[in-house]
Amino acid sequence: MSQTLARQKVCFILNPKSGTRSGVDVPSLIEQGLDTQHWEPCLLKTEYAGHATELARQAAEDGTRLVVAVGGDGTVNEVARGLLHTNTALGILPKGSGNGLARHLKIPLKLPQALELINKATFHHIDSCSINSHPFFCTAGIGFDGLVSSAFAKSVKRGLASYVQLIIKEFRTYLAQEATIQINDRELSSEFFVIAFANASQYGNDAFIAPMADIQDGLLDVCLIRHVGLTEALQLGYGLMTKTISTSSLAEFHTCATVQVHSQIPQHFHADGEYIGQATQFEVTLFPKSLEIVAALG
């Protein structure tokens, strides 16, 4: 006697503005590649920034088992924050420019292969974090990388090349800022060029700010970078792209579940590469195994 299992709902949320590969025909890809014996699909397109969170929350309320973010880290962040504290899992079809979380989770960057992973439906739980109550899943940062995300938000150009151009432009005038960090009952005061918080190991584009970060270990990896001149910037850039920054004397690493930062002057900050604004007080917290995902984790 054959038994038919009920199909589960999957909702794809597509950001048409993300990434540089706008030519990909996502509806056809889903139509041709999705295992419709297992999944009952719907496809929604975002119409404005922030829309993906509303769509994901609604899909979770409607009993959808899996919501797939089709976009980059900004879209993934918006979808994932709509799924926190629900029984709905996150999937990713990476279509962004950096795809930091997808890369960390070993989700294939080729969309047909990423869809195959959705078909396999292997679920895991990962940690999530917040900076001043803004959820993030990959990385957040204060200082120079906050400033770069602010400049990138204003730029019309996407992609790695325009990111690098902005870094070079902003680096010329940026000065490290005085801050006090409370971490594991210790207080560290110094000028900091970057204070980075890593749930996943990389910013995106395989730029590894915390190569040893484990997204399931209940710990944030905090990377502190103090004074940076031109020589140090080149060394750090090399360390980021070769996964060797953790062995550099220019970067100091700590692991913790919460961290507070105080700065006399307002500092720019970002969550998952999206510019948030400026603040003088920062509270960064990790929530263990708080998001269910489909990924290729071992």
Ligand SMILES: Nc1ncnc2c1ncn2[C@@H]1O[C@H](COP(=O)(O)OP(=O)(O)OP(=O)(O)O)[C@@H](O)[C@H]1O
């Ligand atoms: N319909 C839309 N119109 C304009 N902006 C949108 C729309 N939908 C989403 N957005 C915004 O687009 C921004 C960029 O999206 P996303 O981060 O996914 O792509 P990306 O920047 O190319 O990739 P990555 O972050 O991986 O580099 C997000 O901040 C999101 O809020």
